[in-house]
Amino acid sequence: MTRPRRLSWLTSAAVLSGVGYTIGAQAAAAWFGGAVKTAEGGDRVSLTFDDGPHPEHTPRFLDVLARHDVRATFFLVGRHAAACPDVARAIADAGHDVANHTESHVNLWTISPRRTREEILRAQASIARATGVRPAFFRPPWGKMNAAAFGVCADERLTPVLWSVRGEGFVWRPSAECMAAEVVRRSAPGAIICLHDRGGFPDTPARVLAALPAIIDGLRARRLSPVPLREALMKGVRLA
């Protein structure tokens, strides 16, 4: 084999393994059920909030949820939970699920298997330390799984969870009214609804908070009951 041909073979192999590690793993998650996108039918739906906790925004979300007697799921960033443990603890104490969203909100498509393991395990430890609860669910930032993350989740008995409905897109930035209407319209039984109490656009938490009462009322008007993921997916949350 000539040197250029060997180089191109090696390049192709590297590209293919890279594709398998990132887009291939994502496709496996989407097509073969490697990650949950909807719950069992019935009348259950799940509100999920990513990227927190935030010292000011998150308590406002907890107030609205308490006023409406709704339990939800918060995918926490480990270092944010470590920075405001009182808020993280308040989430768990209010009966919401606390779940793993990596330690530093990193794109799993850009990191090694070793770093992937560190990101997930450190977040497990940070969240357990702050809340007393060891998460049972994992959501990769931006929904991007890599192949290594499946193995870590299996070892940790973490269920990877994506979503079927989003409050806003990477570009789409709806008003609170529009967000509420679209979330309610798109939600079917078993829907897993992805919202943010931190992160996103600078005004995302404020718009989601403003939309939240109408989302809850609209879901209930359609006879859909918001429940935390442990109820929607019938999976227990283990104490640390």
Ligand SMILES: [Zn+2]
């Ligand atoms: Zn996120």
